[in-house]
Amino acid sequence: MAKCGPRVRTPFYQSEYAVLYQDDCLEALSHIEENSIDMIFADPPYMLSNNGFTCQNGRMVPVNKGDWDKSGGFDDDTAFHDAWIRACRRVLKPEGTIWISGTYHSIYQCGYILQKNSFHILNDIVWFKPNAAPNLSCRFFTASHETLLWARKDTNAKHVFNYQAMKDGAFPEDKLKNENTQMRSVWSIPTPGKQEKAQGKHPTQKPLALLTRIIRASTNPGAVILDPFNGSGTTGVACGMVGERFYIGIELDAGFCALTEKRLRD
Ligand SMILES: C[S@@+](CC[C@H](N)C(=O)[O-])C[C@H]1O[C@@H](n2cnc3c(N)ncnc32)[C@H](O)[C@@H]1O
Numbered sequence: 001m002a003k004c005g006p007r008v009r010t011p012f013y014q015s016e017y018a019v020l021y022q023d024d025c026l027e028a029l030s031h032i033e034e035n036s037i038d039m040i041f042a043d044p045p046y047m048l049s050n051n052g053f054t055c056q057n058g059r060m061v062p063v064n065k066g067d068w069d070k071s072g073g074f075d076d077d078t079a080f081h082d083a084w085i086r087a088c089r090r091v092l093k094p095e096g097t098i099w100i101s102g103t104y105h106s107i108y109q110c111g112y113i114l115q116k117n118s119f120h121i122l123n124d125i126v127w128f129k130p131n132a133a134p135n136l137s138c139r140f141f142t143a144s145h146e147t148l149l150w151a152r153k154d155t156n157a158k159h160v161f162n163y164q165a166m167k168d169g170a171f172p173e174d175k176l177k178n179e180n181t182q183m184r185s186v187w188s189i190p191t192p193g194k195q196e197k198a199q200g201k202h203p204t205q206k207p208l209a210l211l212t213r214i215i216r217a218s219t220n221p222g223a224v225i226l227d228p229f230n231g232s233g234t235t236g237v238a239c240g241m242v243g244e245r246f247y248i249g250i251e252l253d254a255g256f257c258a259l260t261e262k263r264l265r266d
Pocket of ligand 1: 205228232
């Protein structure tokens with residue numbers, strides 16, 4: 001499979017099927033050839049680590065995930081999302097698609113920016129977490145989903161959607177999906193269990209079942225898939241599980257790059 005990625009950068013990790021760069025995504029993306037990527041999955045900072053509280057194992061714990069997740073205020077956050085989404089647009093093929101995952105803290109800004117930059121929104125998917133943590137304050141509804149936006153770069157191009165594979169495929173983890181029925185826009189997938197965290201933890205790790213479904217639905221063999229906020233490398237691991245895809249990951253944090261390397265080697 002043809003390799004594709006920033007040509008002048010030294011990778012943190014490289015194999016026949018994946019390359020990982022420890023870098024700021026804006027910097028790394030600027031070295032990637034334009035119109036070269038088939039699909040992007042982006043799970044940007046949520047901007048919610050501002051000293052709130054959540055529930056973990058029945059206890060109140062700070063919601064903070066790390067400095068990378070702090071909000072700089074509405075205007076700074078919007079400018080950040082605008083910059084990385086435009087950088088992603090440059091490297092996507094015209095028929096290429098982008099997935100963006102988030103909660104209300106960021107997803108509406110990202111949706112607005114996608115539309116402002118002439119992306120064509122194909123779906124907004126509700127990822128329902130059947131095992132979401134309870135709400136201890138009991139003053140509002142218990143957060144139990146994230147939204148995934150799926151958009152095509154060029155309004156007139158033909159994107160990949162493997163309709164039949166979604167209709168006929170087996171999704172045993174999803175209690176809302178019956179066999180041989182159309183895949184709907186609400187997906188029930190539990191958050192990652194211990195087995196997926198065996199190599200180490202990332203505070204916002206996505207389940208492999210979510211990423212393998214996205215890759216199967218929206219790419220074909222030979223696709224080049226990029227994740228500008230690699231985290232623990234779930235997108236890269238899922239590419240390996242689906243097979244016949246090439247992965248490019250970008251991650252600022254050295255510890256998360258090391259965790260990704262372990263997961264990819266495994
Ligand atoms: C929400 S997490 C992604 C989690 C990932 N989807 C997973 O399953 O592990 C966002 C990640 O982006 C990284 N990050 C934040 N700002 C970045 C930037 N400007 N460039 C590259 N990575 C960045 C953070 O260190 C964090 O690991």
